[in-house]
Amino acid sequence: MRHTRIIVTHYGGPEELRVIEEECPEPKNGEVRVRVLAAGVSLPDIMAREGVHPETPPVPFTPGWDLVGVVERLGDGVSGIEPGQTVAALPIHGAYAEFVCLPQRELVPVPSGLDAAEAVSLVLNYITAYQMLHRSAKVRQGQRVLIHGAAGGVGTALLQLGRLAGLEMYGTCSSRSAPAVSDLGGIPIDYQLQDFVKEIHRLTGEGVDVVFDPIGGTPYGKNIRPSRKRL
Ligand SMILES: NC(=O)c1ccc[n+]([C@@H]2O[C@H](COP(=O)([O-])OP(=O)(O)OC[C@H]3O[C@@H](n4cnc5c(N)ncnc54)[C@H](OP(=O)(O)O)[C@@H]3O)[C@@H](O)[C@H]2O)c1
Structure with missing residues (x-):
């Protein structure tokens, strides 16, 4: 049986994505x-x-950090899972393919009836x-947090x-x-027009308990003010 998958042969933009057709991978032991x-x-x-x-x-590699799919064939030594079962996995790369072989221990059952694109x-x-x-932060109810990149994939999940x-x-x-940030329960701070440190102090008086910063770069150091009780 043949299948298609996407490969990157040179790091770069979306124009570097190529579709190839090849023999379907066979599951190894486990x-x-x-x-x-x-x-x-x-x-x-x-x-x-982009590399x-x-x-x-x-x-060359096949991108695709995460996936939802259906169990199709079991390799030797696999038990406790049936063809037809819906599963999720986080292989880090390889998910942009029609079929992928993964160790059974990396698969998590997905409840039936969910839309795969929503679940992934x-x-x-x-x-x-x-x-x-x-x-990491071990947050507790009532704590005050600042989320940078709050409208992004990780940011909206944090909210x-x-x-x-x-x-x-x-x-x-x-x-x-x-x-979008307000709808998810956050108080938005415009990082393009406002100084977030001043704004946090204006809004809270004393700062926050935890800062989540997936952006990094120059503003990173502004998250911590050791002389203050909070941010
Ligand atoms: N996705 C994951 O599960 C995952 C896992 C591990 C690590 N990470 C890392 O986490 C970071 C964010 O990933 P993501 O998937 O959430 O990205 P994303 O969906 O592209 O969101 C990034 C957000 O950052 C905002 N942004 C850009 N510059 C900013 C600034 N100076 N201050 C505040 N917000 C700014 C943009 O918001 P606006 O639209 O409002 O401009 C955008 O919505 C990346 O470095 C990624 O490598 C992600």
Whole structure:
């Protein structure tokens, strides 16, 4: 059986994406062949395609950080999973393909009836956001947090999970994204027109408990003011 997948042979823009046809991969011992229903397109995918992400694979490679698909064939030594079952995975690369073989231990069951394209949006962005909130910062109800890039994939996930955790949230974004940040329970701060440090102090009086900064660069140091109790 043949299938198609997308490869990057030179790092660069979307024009570097190529579609190739080849024999379908066979699952090895402990692996499962998954028919991909939906693959995410995230900023890390784009950065890998451009060759600037720290986890960029060497070329040629198939992009695709996360996927939702259907179990199609079991390799030797696989049990407890059936063909036809819907699963999610986070292979980091390889998901832009019709079929992909993955170790069984990397597959997570997906409840039936969910739309695959909606479900895949939860995988990379929400795992990242969950870990930032609950494993790194260990936030507690009532804490005040500042989320940079609040309108992005990770930022909106942080807002939704932060709302469930009972946080008071502020989020930097451009003016066009402010309504989206407000709708998700954040107080928007326009990073293009406002100094976020001054604005946070104006809004809160004393700063915040936690800052999530996926942007980095020069403004990064402005997140921490050791002389203040908070930000
Ligand atoms: N996606 C993931 O799950 C994941 C996992 C690990 C790490 N990361 C890293 O997290 C970062 C964000 O990824 P993402 O997927 O959320 O990206 P994204 O969806 O492209 O969102 C990035 C957001 O950043 C905003 N932005 C740009 N410059 C800004 C600035 N100076 N201050 C505040 N906001 C600014 C933009 O907002 P406006 O539209 O409002 O301008 C945009 O919505 C990347 O560095 C990525 O590598 C992401």
